[in-house]
Amino acid sequence: MTSTSLVEPGVGAAVAAPALAARTRGLRKTYGSTVAVDQVDLDVPDGAVLGMLGPNGSGKTTTIRMLLGLVQPTAGEVELLGHPMPSGAQITLPHVGALVEGPGFHPFLSGRENLRRVAAAEPLMATPAIASSVTEALERVGLADAADRRYRGYSLGMKQRLGLAAVLLLPRRLVVLDEPTNGLDPAGTREIRRVIAELHAAGTTVLVSSHLLAEIEATCTHVAVLHKGSVVAQGELDELLEAGAPALLVSTPDVELSLDALRDKRIAARSSEDGLFVELIGTTAPQVVKALVEAGASVHEVRRRRTGLEDLFAQLTEGEPR
Numbered sequence: 117m118t119s120t121s122l123v124e125p126g127v128g129a130a131v132a133a134p135a136l137a138a139r140t141r142g143l144r145k146t147y148g149s150t151v152a153v154d155q156v157d158l159d160v161p162d163g164a165v166l167g168m169l170g171p172n173g174s175g176k177t178t179t180i181r182m183l184l185g186l187v188q189p190t191a192g193e194v195e196l197l198g199h200p201m202p203s204g205a206q207i208t209l210p211h212v213g214a215l216v217e218g219p220g221f222h223p224f225l226s227g228r229e230n231l232r233r234v235a236a237a238e239p240l241m242a243t244p245a246i247a248s249s250v251t252e253a254l255e256r257v258g259l260a261d262a263a264d265r266r267y268r269g270y271s272l273g274m275k276q277r278l279g280l281a282a283v284l285l286l287p288r289r290l291v292v293l294d295e296p297t298n299g300l301d302p303a304g305t306r307e308i309r310r311v312i313a314e315l316h317a318a319g320t321t322v323l324v325s326s327h328l329l330a331e332i333e334a335t336c337t338h339v340a341v342l343h344k345g346s347v348v349a350q351g352e353l354d355e356l357l358e359a360g361a362p363a364l365l366v367s368t369p370d371v372e373l374s375l376d377a378l379r380d381k382r383i384a385a386r387s388s389e390d391g392l393f394v395e396l397i398g399t400t401a402p403q404v405v406k407a408l409v410e411a412g413a414s415v416h417e418v419r420r421r422r423t424g425l426e427d428l429f430a431q432l433t434e435g436e437p438r
């Protein structure tokens with residue numbers, strides 16, 4: 117089944133998925149004259165780890181907040197676990213774990229005490245199971261040693277881990293993580309990846325937002341790319357990557373000279389970390405090298421590059437900063 121679709125901003129993606137854990141149609145949110153989210157048709161397939169990828173301000177958090185019924189859409193529809201939101205919130209939310217900004221932990225209580233309070237408020241939590249669920253969740257996020265310290269003294273990363281522990285108190289059908297590695301060190305980032313992999317293996321659908329391409333590439337089965345409030349591409353990660361054009365990485369100190377030479381030949385190129393990124397659309401590697409050498413550019417190395425998420429993202433967002 118192909119669920120990949122490259123779509124123009126504002127145009128719905130035609131995805132025929134058998135079951136969707138979350139779905140939006142024509143979703144829009146404006147704040148005064150600011151359009152935060154525009155015509156978003158998002159499909160989160162059941163069992164997927166879907167990475168919502170977009171630069172700062174592209175509408176990820178607003179979309180997530182509308183999915184969870186925390187923000188009322190200006191227009192459009194939201195379905196969570198098959199129920200319309202926000203009217204279905206009471207039915208769906210007990211099955212959904214969400215890490216969206218600080219969940220209001222009490223500064224003077226310990227991590228464990230805070231989690232106990234959260235656990236006690238969970239409709240699906242059996243009271244005798246609270247203590248063991250809390251301990252297990254704290255262990256899963258690596259907070260066991262700091263569990264009895266006051267929340268107030270936690271680092272940003274520890275606060276983030278406690279938020280994740282709250283998500284893990286119960287088995288969930290859907291877990292939503294908004295920028296979960298914010299404030300985490302590399303070890304913390306690896307642990308988040310491990311937790312996501314565990315959730316996926318257990319059949320939980322995961323929706324994770326990030327502006328970090330490597331994070332999405334490492335953890336996700338599916339991706340939705342947001343740009344200026346709209347979904348510009350979504351589908352299975354592997355298929356989206358294959359849909360990108362093949363490209364060359366050219367290592368050269370003569371970047372401007374090379375870009376001019378390629379522009380003259382109508383070859384699409386842009387500067388990259390150590391030289392040039394050249395798209396092989398309507399041209400070939402030998403033609404690119406010939407153009408550069410004829411222009412007098414010093415070519416140190418030429419490598420073929422499978423399109424990575426970074427290149428796809430650059431294509432979709434017209435090279436704007438992440």
Ligand SMILES: Nc1ncnc2c1ncn2[C@@H]1O[C@H](COP(=O)(O)OP(=O)(O)OP(=O)(O)O)[C@@H](O)[C@H]1O
Pocket residue numbers: 147150151152153170171172173174175176177178179327
């Ligand atoms: N409560 C609000 N009031 C006014 N404008 C808002 C509000 N929430 C979001 N916006 C605006 O909507 C746009 C999208 O913001 P949003 O936070 O959804 O993006 P994001 O992709 O999550 O960004 P980031 O990665 O920085 O969190 C931005 O221009 C933001 O300034």
